[in-house]
Amino acid sequence: MSTSSAASADAAPADKKSSRQVLEALSGLLLGMFVSMLASTVVSTSLPTIIHDLDGNQTAFTWVVTATLLTTAISTPIWGKLADLTNRKLLFQLAIIIFVLATAAAGFATTPEMLITFRAIQGIGAGGLAALSQVIMADIISPRERGRYMGLFGAVMAVATIGGPLLGGVIADAWGWRWNFFVALPVAIAALIIVQRTLHLPKRDKQKTAIDYLGIVLLSAAVSLLLIWVSLAGNEFEWWSPTTIWMVGGALVATVLFIVTELRSKEPLIPLGMFKNLTFTLSVIASVATGLAMFGASVFLSQYMQLARGASPTEAGLMTIPMIGGLLISSIGVGALITRFGRWKPFLIVGAILLTAGSYLLSTIHYDTDFFLVSVYMVLLGAGVGMTMQNLVLVVQNTTKPTEIGVASSGVTFFRSLGGTIGVSVMGAALAARITDLVTERKDDIAQALMSLGADAPKWAEQLQSGSLPKVSTMPEALRVVFEDIYANGISHSFLIAVPFAVISLIAIVFLPNKPLTRMTTSERIQASEADLATVSVPEGMAVLTTTGAITVPESGDGERDGGTSSAR
Template sequence: MSTPSAAPEELTKPKMTHREVLTALSGLLLGMFVSMLASTVVSTSLPVIIHDLDGNQAAFTWVVTATLLTTAISTPIWGKLADLFNRKLLIQIAIAIFVLATAAAGFSQSPEMLISFRAVQGIGAGGLAALSQVLMADIISPRERGRYMGLFGAVMAVATIGGPLLGGVITDSLGWRWNFFVSLPFAILALIILQRTLHVSPRVKRKVSIDYLGIVFLSAAVALLLIWVTLAGDSFEWWSVETVLMVGGAIVGTIAFVITELRSKEPLIPLSLFRNRTFTLATIASIATGIAMFGASVFLSQFMQLARGATPTEAGLMTIPMIGGLLVSSIGVGALITKFGNWKPFLIVGSVFLIAGSYLLSTIHYDTNFALVSLYMFLLGAGVGMTMQNLVLVVQNTTNPSEIGVASSGVTFFRSLGGTIGVSVMGAALAAKVTELVTAGRDDITAAIMGLGADAPKWAETLQSGTLPQVSTMPESLRVLFEDIYAQGISHSFLIAVPFAVISLIAIVFLPNKPLTRMTTSERIQASEADLATVSVPEGMGVLAATGAVRTMDAGDAAPSAASATAAPGSDR
């Protein structure tokens, strides 16, 4: 039996140069920038948007939750598609869906319309979240990825710092609707650059089967759980018929999803992944990271505007310390991991920062010294920066290369799911606490309104409507009361993130400390194919030369041979 001649040629193909990698990453980086900019540019203006659309606190929470929900649900779907179809085409489709839905949201006339478009936006965001990780693994090895994480950190910083500032300026000068249109030119440019610069290996053509039932059951289970968390205690009692139906439906949907995944030829989330201890523990840790990351981005902006009376522009400036912590930690830790190849200590320190930041933010009041609030935000941002991308990195390092898509998207899915549930629970806790404090302080609020003279009827009607107030425009006597109420409510909601951050630390401590391979996903797949080819030829034939080429290419790695590259996943099970 002859050996396929393509294998040695592919294996001896030189690695991409630094310039070639940068060129390939350019469109991917711009795509991520578009995604983050479209999300962050509206973050500081959301209180104004919900106020103008006559929405309440529940509407505020659902505008965020709708995007996170569809992002979480669609992420594993995109990840599975990445293992089956052309990844370049998929990420271009994801960008198009995301930006068109974002632009459509700018024409919203009601909270419900805005929530609907944000839900569609999340479908595209799920694709960008999953596919960017998969494509990175295609062209950059885990050991070398830290060198390029600085670029991703810079993109995240520009979008995350610049987005809220730009959104605040646009809202204060042109109106909030223009926030939804600003990302369109960047999206068009990203599509053009991706088409010209991103070149990925073609997928092996084979008959594929889409797990439609799995998609339905997963969507139903997650949606029912989040709708229950958001509405319970407000629209109906925690212990009620609605609770039984929604929680029961979520449990049934989860059981049906597990059964479907066990029987499916192409499961959406292969349950065999959970045999890998690294994947399971990283998934648990990702949930806490998601709660901290999304919870902070949503409620810190609300804290600045509702508890400190800031304008949207000022709120964007005031959240810079958190983004600074994320930027410094993600770039610095990425470089250190590449240099020393040791990732675990940084993840442990990051999880400790998550605990400290979440707890300290639960102690803030409307008059807390802003220097202290900045320190707390910096700690939380540093914790997110150290853990978020590196949890995906360690999973990709030990996962079978044929399952990189579903494994990467699996971790991202649980991070998004954690964030979605976290925002829902924190939003529900905030709404309940605010209602409780308004009821307890009714006499003081009434006295403040009565002291407004001719303006008293207007403010009484505004507060009775249930619409999210614009605290910065309130008279001084009312503003102080509501700043205190919202500060207590938001700080109370941050306390929810603390136990999850503790669980994250425990999971990270028990992560197997596997050395990072220097091989990209494409090289690992080629090495695996070469190993399979050696089985069918006598010892001493030319295929062994191909194996030697792999050893040379992977010099310095802890497990240099092609065989060890494919055995890594199994060694952790």
């Protein structure tokens, strides 16, 4: 009894120390994620102003966002593969450096093309931060315990997503939008220092690094051609045209070649064998809808607030707080509940239902919809994202081989980013087409509004004909009301695109195998696998060399020994 008590007493402080060490190690990861989220969200409320000042149009607005998402999606599996082959801590620090330097460079952009280029480079670093944070967490925390820490990541994301637009709006209104790109630099330096001092990962056996360069090229070509086609078709060229044929055909050929390359590669970028795992396949399908809802909402809700409700960048940041509040509460709360009870599937199902409901309800909003109702819709969408996003990665990590945690985690993140990228592109293309149609339909109302402006009419007519994204909040009342209605109609129409994807996500989650969460970290699972391999079955009568060096012979079925002095074979 006393021995047991003593053991328990000794275990308590050890657990406490272990928990403290985990939090210390996570501090650098959390700050790194905060940097990436802050650098992204701080410009979200300023984008309509930025594109207006750089003389960009709706397509440029979409591509400023899509460029980052595209390179994030493409680079995520690359970072994940590197994480399985080399130093994960060094990779995480490199991702921070790439991300922040590109973000700072974007602050000096003078054209939409320059801004899009720097945002594309920014996405390479973002892909590393997204993939590596999940992989490193799996190194030090078991899936069962990871729920509460996933909640911390959700909280950091929520704070950055709430604080970023607010801070960005204040900075843009006070000092100009360029300063939004510089604000993350001091935080990034702090993150690098903290990661270096606090993140100590278990040692792993060195492996020969082999990168699937051909796979990278083919994947990039397939995704890029598809997104460029979606963004430009209907504006730069007809949907049914020779350009469409070669771009879509090129994307399909690149996809087929990518699959063939992955099947033959010794170190594939995305091991296609993982799709034999039902949990991985269904989680990938569900992640596509989550990414579409998350990125689409963050981009087009800000545009709705400024172009359909006449808000300033600061006001737009304040008006999107309900969505982030829903994400914050659901992410932290559900993470804690999963850790406490070990059950995850009911929360994912509820999250998918909320995601579907929020997407549909946001497709019904107008420029004069009661803001309380818009807030409720945003809360539902945010709660759905918070309950599904991180937990889909958790479920996959729980069932994946420990040696493939990197590619499995980055695989889910990749398809989530890909879903967001395609979603934003499709929603942006639908919005641009819808706006063009609505402007044509309401040309008489616009002409009447211009006539009421008197001497100012030529100035506003010239601005509208320039094709650049208008600054609706500065328009005269008669003209502003017309364009607020046009943009509200177009943006709500775009949200309708997310609904069928959310329904597919719900179906995929319902069929996810409900496997219990393990309490072993990735490092512990690797050690256990090695121990299993070292344990071999021994036929009756065969001598075994024990760890102490003694030679023993297992008992036969009748309890007799075949000879205690025989040699070990």
